[in-house]
Each structure stands twice: as structure tokens, then as C-alpha cells.
Amino acid sequence: MMNYGYYDGEYAPLNELKAPVLDRAFYFGDGVYDVTTYVNGRYFALSDHYDRFVSSCRLADIKFDMSISELTAIFDKLVELTAPEGDALVYFQASRATAERKHSYGDNEKPNLFAYVKPIKRVDMFEHVKLITEPDIRFEMCNIKTLNLMPNVLANKKAERAGCYEAVFYRGSTVTEGSHSSVMLIQGDTVVIPPLSKFILPSVTRKYVGLLCEKNMIKCEVRTFTLDELYSADEILVGSASSMIRRASHIDGAPCGGKAAELYTKLANVYYDCYVNG
Numbered sequence: 570m571m572n573y574g575y576y577d578g579e580y581a582p583l584n585e586l587k588a589p590v591l592d593r594a595f596y597f598g599d600g601v602y603d604v605t606t607y608v609n610g611r612y613f614a615l616s617d618h619y620d621r622f623v624s625s626c627r628l629a630d631i632k633f634d635m636s637i638s639e640l641t642a643i644f645d646k647l648v649e650l651t652a653p654e655g656d657a658l659v660y661f662q663a664s665r666a667t668a669e670r671k672h673s674y675g676d677n678e679k680p681n682l683f684a685y686v687k688p689i690k691r692v693d694m695f696e697h698v699k700l701i702t703e704p705d706i707r708f709e710m711c712n713i714k715t716l717n718l719m720p721n722v723l724a725n726k727k728a729e730r731a732g733c734y735e736a737v738f739y740r741g742s743t744v745t746e747g748s749h750s751s752v753m754l755i756q757g758d759t760v761v762i763p764p765l766s767k768f769i770l771p772s773v774t775r776k777y778v779g780l781l782c783e784k785n786m787i788k789c790e791v792r793t794f795t796l797d798e799l800y801s802a803d804e805i806l807v808g809s810a811s812s813m814i815r816r817a818s819h820i821d822g823a824p825c826g827g828k829a830a831e832l833y834t835k836l837a838n839v840y841y842d843c844y845v846n847g
Contacts, residue, residue: 573650574685575643580650583685592681593674594664598716600680601625602662604810605773606689607648609845612659613810615641617773624771625714626663626680633663633680647686658689658811662716689811694837697818697826698734698807702796703727705738705745705768712767721748735807737820740768742795747807751775753814755804755829759788760836774808781839787832803828813837813844 574583581587593599603622606613619637626633644659651657666678703724708717724736725748735747746752746763751772754761760782765771782789799805804826808814816833817826 571651572685572687573647574683575647576683577681580646583687586685588681588683589667591667591669592664593666593668594662594681594683594716596670597665597672598718599674600662600664600716601629601631601714602660602716603714604661605659606810606844607644607652607657607659607686608691609656611847612641612644613844614773614777617776618810621714621771621773622661622663628710628713629665629715631663631665631680632678633682635682643682643684644686647684651686652688655688656691657686659686660684664716692812692815694813694815694841695834696815698815699732699819700735700737700747700805700807700817700825701728701731701733701821702799703736703738703748705740707738709767711745711769712765712771714770724748731822733819734815737799737807739796742797743793744796744799745769746772750807750809750812752799753778753806753808754794754798754802755806755816755832755836756798756802757829758832759790760806760832761790761792761794761798761802763793764791772808773810774814777840777843778806778808778814778836781836781843785835785839787836800825802826804833806833814840 572583574586576588603618605618661684663680707720728736737747738745746769805817806814
């Protein structure tokens with residue numbers, strides 16, 4: 570079945586969908602985005618993704634006013650056209666406007682909504698991944714899910730060339746997040762998740778790991794952690810909307826983790842149940 574997309578009121582096969590070159594996303598990357606999944610006939614954590622999307626719009630001064638029900642109706646149509654019986658990734662973005670190229674913008678610009686759906690397969694949460702570390706050279710607005718992802722793109726390509734799944738960013742000695750995922754640890758009997766700040770995205774996966782730890786009496790600590798702690802952790806976890814959570818077997822070419830299999834199995838199982846069944 571063909572993947573379908575939506576742009577400003579029009580539905581079309583994704584490779585046929587058209588947008589104006591004067592869309593500010595085209596020449597400034599002037600917009601924000603979010604990603605969720607459609608799993609087992611439902612959207613996972615859609616209200617959380619919507620809230621983050623609206624927050625990103627507000628912080629970027631983009632006047633997005635579509636309700637969650639209006640947005641869901643668009644997603645429903647795309648799912649119906651693309652993946653009515655399976656799991657799917659749902660991508661959506663708002664650019665500031667279609668306008669002539671200049672840095673400044675009007676106070677009442679109408680944003681453009683773009684969205685698409687593509688079928689996905691659920692990842693194996695017990696398949697190990699390999700990681701590298703990279704200095705975090707991004708700007709200091711990482712809490713906005715902006716379209717400007719050049720450092721992330723380059724770091725992820727470097728990881729791919731090294732035969733790895735992900736690049737883990739750090740500032741000074743402090744770990745922030747991955748190029749396209751959140752990074753967490755297991756140390757002893759405790760899951761460690763980073764605190765929210767302008768240096769990391771407010772990851773929905775990170776949020777649900779914390780909530781599920783609390784619900785299932787798994788010790789959880791919210792704090793920053795260093796590269797040294799990352800290297801010596803009992804488990805290094807990476808998580809994202811489409812990949813749930815997985816643990817690392819190698820980082821920067823050296824073996825890591827593998828010391829908290831029982832606790833990871835408990836966490837992975839409760840997360841999977843939440844992801845699939847709500």
C-alpha cells in the first residue's frame with residue numbers, strides 16, 4: 570500500500586504531495602515537528618505528543634491553533650489510506666508560514682501543517698544496540714522539537730558509519746541525549762533518567778519510563794549523569810517513539826552494560842504492555 574501525506578488541506582501519495590518553495594521550512598527550517606505511533610489500533614501517548622508539539626510551537630512563536638481532535642482526524646484519514654491494519658509511524662510538522670525569504674516574520678502568519686504516515690514493524694526490545702559518543706554542538710533550545718537538526722543528522726551518520734545505532738551527545742562531562750533518542754541508565758536497582766532542561770527534548774519515552782517505574786515499584790532517580798557514569802553503568806538505555814527502549818552492548822567500541830538483565834526485562838515488559846495495550 571502506498572504511503573500518503575497531508576499538506577494544508579490536501580491528501581496525496583507522499584511522493585506526489587506538493588508544497589510551495591516559499592514555505593519557510595524550505596529555506597530556514599523554520600518550524601517544529603513531532604512523531605508518534607499508531608499501534609494495535611490506537612495512537613500511543615497522543616495527548617503527550619500533541620502537548621509537546623503545541624509547546625514547541627509556542628516556544629517558537631508559531632501560531633498553531635488546531636485542536637487535538639482536528640489533528641487526529643487528519644491522522645485517521647492517513648492511517649486509513651496507508652496502514653489500516655498494521656502499526657504505523659505518524660509524523661507531523663508545522664512551519665511558520667509561506668512567505669518571501671527574510672529573517673523577520675509577520676505577527677499573524679498562518680502556519681502550514683504537513684503530516685504523513687508510514688507502516689513500521691515493532692522493534693525487538695531485547696536486541697542490543699551499539700553507541701558512540703559525540704560532543705553536543707547544538708544550540709541552547711533543544712527543548713523545542715525544531716526542524717533544524719543538522720548536528721543530529723551528522724552525528725547519526727557518524728554512528729551509522731561506525732556500525733552503530735546511535736550517537737550519544739555530551740556537554741562538558743554531562744550526558745544530554747542521543748541524536749534521535751533519549752538516554753537513560755540502570756545503576757544497581759535504580760533507573761536513572763535525565764532532568765528536563767533547555768539541553769534536552771522533553772521525551773515522551775523518558776516520561777513514560779518514569780511513570781511506569783513509579784507504577785511498578787521500580788526505583789527511579791531524576792538527575793544528570795556523566796560520561797564516566799555512562800561508561801560504567803549496569804545498563805545504558807536508549808528510547809524513542811518508534812523504537813520504545815533498548816539497551817546497549819557497546820559504546821565507543823568497548824563492551825558495556827549487561828549487568829542488570831532482570832531489571833531491564835521487567836522494565837521492558839511493562840513498557841511494551843503500555844505501548845501496545847495502553
